[in-house]
Amino acid sequence: GESVGLHLPTLSVQEGDNSIINCAYSNSASDYFIWYKQESGKGPQFIIDIRSNMDKRQGQRVTVLLNKTVKHLSLQIAATQPGDSAVYFCAENRAPNTGKLIFGQGTTLQVKP
Amino acid sequence: DVKVTQSSRYLVKRTGEKVFLECVQDMDHENMFWYRQDPGLGLRLIYFSYDVKMKEKGDIPEGYSVSREKKERFSLILESASTNQTSMYLCASSPSTSGATDTQYFGPGTRLTVL
Numbered sequence: 001g002e003s004v005g006l007h008l009p010t011l012s013v014q015e016g017d018n019s020i021i022n023c024a025y026s027n028s029a030s031d032y033f034i035w036y037k038q039e040s041g042k043g044p045q046f047i048i049d050i051r052s053n054m055d056k057r058q059g060q061r062v063t064v065l066l067n068k069t070v071k072h073l074s075l076q077i078a079a080t081q082p083g084d085s086a087v088y089f090c091a092e093n094r095a096p097n098t099g100k101l102i103f104g105q106g107t108t109l110q111v112k113p
Numbered sequence: 114d115v116k117v118t119q120s121s122r123y124l125v126k127r128t129g130e131k132v133f134l135e136c137v138q139d140m141d142h143e144n145m146f147w148y149r150q151d152p153g154l155g156l157r158l159i160y161f162s163y164d165v166k167m168k169e170k171g172d173i174p175e176g177y178s179v180s181r182e183k184k185e186r187f188s189l190i191l192e193s194a195s196t197n198q199t200s201m202y203l204c205a206s207s208p209s210t211s212g213a214t215d216t217q218y219f220g221p222g223t224r225l226t227v228l
Contacts, residue, residue, distance in 0.1 A: 032215050043117075043203050043219035044156075089156070093215045099144045099163065099207055100171075101217060103156040 012110040019077040021107045023090035026071060030092035034101070035064060035075045039086045047075070047088075077109075085111045116140070117220035119204050125226045132191040134223050136204030144207040145187035146217060147171075147179060149200040156203065162187055194227045201225075 013019045025033070031052040036044035050057045050064045050073075057064050063076040073090050087108050091101040120135035138145065147159040148171075158171030160179040168179050176198060180188045187206075191198055201224050205217040 034216060036219075041222075043222045046216055046218060049216055091217075099209075099215055100146075100158065100161065101215060105153070105155045 009105070010108045010110065012112060013080050014112050015080060015082060017080055019075075019080045019084070019109060021075045021077075021088050021109065023073040023075075023104050024071060025073060025090070025092050025102075027092060027094070027102070028071070029095050030102075032093040033064070033066060033073050034091045035062075035073075036089040036091060036103075037084075037086045038089065038106070044089060080109075080111050082111050082113060085109055117204055117206055117218055119202075119220040119223050121223050122221060123224050123226075125228065126191075126194050127228050128195060130191075130194050130227075132194050132225065132227075134189040134191075134202055134204075134225070136187045136189070136206075136220055137185050138187075138204075138206040138218070139185065140206065140208075140218075141184065142206035142218075143184070143209045144217075145181065146205040146207075147177075147187065147189045148203045148205065149173070149198075150203055150222070151200050159189065194225075196227050199225060199227045 034049045035047040037047050038044040048059045048062050048064050050066050061078045065074045087106040089106045090104045094100045117138045126132050146161040148156045150156050157173050159177050162168045162181045165184050178190045201222050203222045204220040207217045
Protein backbone atom coordinates (compact mmCIF):
# COMPACT_ATOMS: atom_id res chain seq x y z
CA GLY A 1 0.00 0.00 0.00
CA GLU A 2 0.94 3.62 -0.03
CA SER A 3 3.30 4.79 2.61
CA VAL A 4 5.66 7.57 3.35
CA GLY A 5 8.39 6.73 5.77
CA LEU A 6 11.41 8.24 7.41
CA HIS A 7 14.63 6.33 7.88
CA LEU A 8 15.40 7.42 11.45
CA PRO A 9 13.02 8.32 14.28
CA THR A 10 15.57 10.58 16.05
CA LEU A 11 18.53 12.54 14.75
CA SER A 12 20.93 14.28 17.11
CA VAL A 13 23.32 16.90 15.74
CA GLN A 14 25.72 19.47 17.12
CA GLU A 15 24.79 23.12 16.83
CA GLY A 16 26.38 24.54 13.70
CA ASP A 17 26.55 21.22 11.87
CA ASN A 18 24.45 20.37 8.86
CA SER A 19 21.46 18.05 9.31
CA ILE A 20 20.07 15.61 6.79
CA ILE A 21 16.65 14.07 7.30
CA ASN A 22 15.56 11.33 4.93
CA CYS A 23 12.23 10.10 3.69
CA ALA A 24 11.19 7.20 1.46
CA TYR A 25 7.94 7.12 -0.46
CA SER A 26 6.24 4.36 -2.40
CA ASN A 27 3.63 6.04 -4.58
CA SER A 28 5.02 6.49 -8.09
CA ALA A 29 2.04 8.70 -8.99
CA SER A 30 2.96 11.34 -6.40
CA ASP A 31 4.13 14.53 -8.04
CA TYR A 32 4.32 16.90 -5.10
CA PHE A 33 6.25 16.65 -1.85
CA ILE A 34 6.36 18.81 1.23
CA TRP A 35 8.45 19.06 4.36
CA TYR A 36 6.83 20.22 7.58
CA LYS A 37 8.32 21.18 10.93
CA GLN A 38 6.36 20.62 14.11
CA GLU A 39 7.52 22.12 17.38
CA SER A 40 6.29 20.74 20.65
CA GLY A 41 2.66 21.65 21.30
CA LYS A 42 2.18 23.32 17.92
CA GLY A 43 0.73 22.44 14.56
CA PRO A 44 2.94 21.45 11.60
CA GLN A 45 4.52 24.38 9.82
CA PHE A 46 5.30 24.38 6.10
CA ILE A 47 9.05 24.51 5.38
CA ILE A 48 9.60 23.79 1.71
CA ASP A 49 8.05 21.88 -1.15
CA ILE A 50 9.18 20.35 -4.43
CA ARG A 51 7.45 19.09 -7.55
CA SER A 52 8.45 15.91 -9.31
CA ASN A 53 9.82 17.79 -12.30
CA MET A 54 12.62 19.08 -10.07
CA ASP A 55 15.54 17.36 -8.35
CA LYS A 56 16.49 20.09 -5.93
CA ARG A 57 15.02 23.17 -4.38
CA GLN A 58 16.61 25.60 -1.97
CA GLY A 59 15.18 27.86 0.64
CA GLN A 60 16.67 29.79 3.48
CA ARG A 61 19.16 27.36 5.11
CA VAL A 62 17.11 24.40 3.81
CA THR A 63 17.44 22.29 0.70
CA VAL A 64 15.15 19.52 -0.45
CA LEU A 65 16.45 16.81 -2.76
CA LEU A 66 14.22 14.46 -4.70
CA ASN A 67 15.44 11.21 -6.23
CA LYS A 68 12.56 9.75 -8.18
CA THR A 69 14.53 6.72 -9.28
CA VAL A 70 14.74 5.36 -5.75
CA LYS A 71 11.72 7.26 -4.42
CA HIS A 72 13.73 9.15 -1.87
CA LEU A 73 13.34 12.64 -0.44
CA SER A 74 15.71 14.44 1.87
CA LEU A 75 15.77 17.69 3.81
CA GLN A 76 19.09 19.34 4.45
CA ILE A 77 19.37 22.03 7.10
CA ALA A 78 22.55 24.10 7.01
CA ALA A 79 24.21 25.35 10.19
CA THR A 80 21.64 23.76 12.47
CA GLN A 81 20.47 25.97 15.32
CA PRO A 82 18.73 25.15 18.62
CA GLY A 83 15.53 26.59 17.18
CA ASP A 84 15.58 23.85 14.57
CA SER A 85 14.83 21.24 17.24
CA ALA A 86 11.47 19.78 16.28
CA VAL A 87 9.79 16.86 14.56
CA TYR A 88 10.10 16.94 10.77
CA PHE A 89 7.53 15.29 8.51
CA CYS A 90 7.62 14.61 4.83
CA ALA A 91 4.35 14.43 2.93
CA GLU A 92 3.35 13.50 -0.60
CA ASN A 93 0.14 14.03 -2.48
CA ARG A 94 -1.89 10.84 -2.71
CA ALA A 95 -2.57 11.51 -6.37
CA PRO A 96 -2.26 14.63 -8.50
CA ASN A 97 -4.95 17.24 -7.84
CA THR A 98 -6.75 15.31 -5.11
CA GLY A 99 -5.71 17.79 -2.45
CA LYS A 100 -4.96 14.95 -0.03
CA LEU A 101 -1.57 14.24 1.45
CA ILE A 102 0.11 11.19 2.96
CA PHE A 103 2.34 12.00 5.92
CA GLY A 104 5.40 10.21 7.17
CA GLN A 105 5.82 9.29 10.83
CA GLY A 106 8.30 12.05 11.51
CA THR A 107 11.93 12.38 12.59
CA THR A 108 12.82 14.16 15.80
CA LEU A 109 15.76 16.49 15.36
CA GLN A 110 17.69 17.25 18.53
CA VAL A 111 20.29 20.01 18.41
CA LYS A 112 23.01 19.82 21.01
CA PRO A 113 24.59 23.13 22.12
CA ASP B 114 0.35 34.75 5.69
CA VAL B 115 -2.18 31.96 5.82
CA LYS B 116 -3.83 31.76 9.17
CA VAL B 117 -5.73 28.75 10.46
CA THR B 118 -7.18 29.06 13.93
CA GLN B 119 -8.77 26.48 16.17
CA SER B 120 -11.26 27.35 18.88
CA SER B 121 -9.46 25.67 21.77
CA ARG B 122 -5.90 24.64 22.52
CA TYR B 123 -6.88 22.28 25.32
CA LEU B 124 -10.19 20.62 26.00
CA VAL B 125 -11.30 18.13 28.65
CA LYS B 126 -14.59 16.32 28.20
CA ARG B 127 -16.39 13.39 29.75
CA THR B 128 -17.32 10.13 28.05
CA GLY B 129 -20.62 10.45 26.20
CA GLU B 130 -20.49 14.21 25.80
CA LYS B 131 -20.99 15.83 22.41
CA VAL B 132 -17.88 17.76 21.46
CA PHE B 133 -17.47 20.51 18.87
CA LEU B 134 -14.08 21.51 17.52
CA GLU B 135 -14.07 24.63 15.39
CA CYS B 136 -11.60 25.67 12.72
CA VAL B 137 -11.44 28.92 10.77
CA GLN B 138 -9.14 29.91 7.90
CA ASP B 139 -8.77 33.41 6.52
CA MET B 140 -7.30 32.76 3.06
CA ASP B 141 -10.43 31.83 1.10
CA HIS B 142 -9.18 28.26 0.72
CA GLU B 143 -11.52 25.75 -0.84
CA ASN B 144 -10.21 22.67 0.95
CA MET B 145 -10.30 22.01 4.66
CA PHE B 146 -9.20 18.95 6.59
CA TRP B 147 -9.42 17.40 10.03
CA TYR B 148 -6.67 15.09 11.28
CA ARG B 149 -5.86 13.43 14.52
CA GLN B 150 -2.29 12.91 15.60
CA ASP B 151 -1.25 10.11 17.95
CA PRO B 152 2.21 8.93 18.97
CA GLY B 153 3.50 6.27 16.60
CA LEU B 154 0.57 6.68 14.22
CA GLY B 155 1.33 10.02 12.65
CA LEU B 156 -1.36 12.21 11.12
CA ARG B 157 -4.53 10.39 10.13
CA LEU B 158 -7.22 12.01 8.02
CA ILE B 159 -10.69 12.03 9.60
CA TYR B 160 -12.74 14.11 7.16
CA PHE B 161 -12.16 16.68 4.49
CA SER B 162 -14.20 19.16 2.54
CA TYR B 163 -13.71 20.54 -0.98
CA ASP B 164 -16.44 23.13 -0.79
CA VAL B 165 -19.21 24.53 1.33
CA LYS B 166 -21.67 21.85 2.44
CA MET B 167 -19.49 19.23 0.84
CA LYS B 168 -17.69 16.57 2.91
CA GLU B 169 -15.92 13.30 2.33
CA LYS B 170 -14.73 10.63 4.71
CA GLY B 171 -11.06 10.23 5.30
CA ASP B 172 -9.29 7.20 6.67
CA ILE B 173 -10.82 7.12 10.17
CA PRO B 174 -14.27 8.77 10.11
CA GLU B 175 -15.95 6.46 12.62
CA GLY B 176 -17.27 8.33 15.65
CA TYR B 177 -16.93 11.72 13.97
CA SER B 178 -18.99 14.01 11.79
CA VAL B 179 -18.28 17.39 10.23
CA SER B 180 -20.05 20.53 9.16
CA ARG B 181 -19.09 23.19 6.65
CA GLU B 182 -21.79 25.84 6.39
CA LYS B 183 -19.41 28.64 5.43
CA LYS B 184 -16.27 28.51 3.33
CA GLU B 185 -13.98 29.70 6.09
CA ARG B 186 -15.27 27.41 8.84
CA PHE B 187 -15.01 23.64 9.24
CA SER B 188 -16.30 21.96 12.37
CA LEU B 189 -15.51 18.52 13.72
CA ILE B 190 -18.14 16.88 15.90
CA LEU B 191 -17.70 13.99 18.25
CA GLU B 192 -21.26 12.76 18.67
CA SER B 193 -20.53 10.82 21.86
CA ALA B 194 -16.98 11.21 23.05
CA SER B 195 -15.07 8.12 24.07
CA THR B 196 -11.70 7.71 25.79
CA ASN B 197 -10.10 6.39 22.60
CA GLN B 198 -10.78 9.77 21.02
CA THR B 199 -8.29 11.40 23.35
CA SER B 200 -5.81 12.88 20.90
CA MET B 201 -4.34 15.98 19.27
CA TYR B 202 -6.73 17.27 16.60
CA LEU B 203 -5.31 19.31 13.75
CA CYS B 204 -7.21 21.35 11.22
CA ALA B 205 -5.67 22.29 7.87
CA SER B 206 -6.65 24.13 4.73
CA SER B 207 -5.33 24.27 1.18
CA PRO B 208 -6.16 26.46 -1.83
CA SER B 209 -7.85 24.19 -4.34
CA THR B 210 -7.66 20.74 -5.92
CA SER B 211 -7.52 22.34 -9.33
CA GLY B 212 -4.61 24.54 -8.40
CA ALA B 213 -0.93 23.93 -8.83
CA THR B 214 -0.25 23.34 -5.16
CA ASP B 215 -1.56 20.95 -2.55
CA THR B 216 0.22 22.58 0.35
CA GLN B 217 -1.84 22.29 3.50
CA TYR B 218 -1.57 24.90 6.19
CA PHE B 219 -2.23 23.79 9.73
CA GLY B 220 -3.78 25.32 12.79
CA PRO B 221 -2.13 25.09 16.24
CA GLY B 222 -4.07 21.98 17.23
CA THR B 223 -6.53 21.10 19.97
CA ARG B 224 -5.44 18.61 22.57
CA LEU B 225 -8.59 16.79 23.60
CA THR B 226 -8.75 14.60 26.68
CA VAL B 227 -11.83 12.43 27.22
CA LEU B 228 -12.24 11.17 30.77
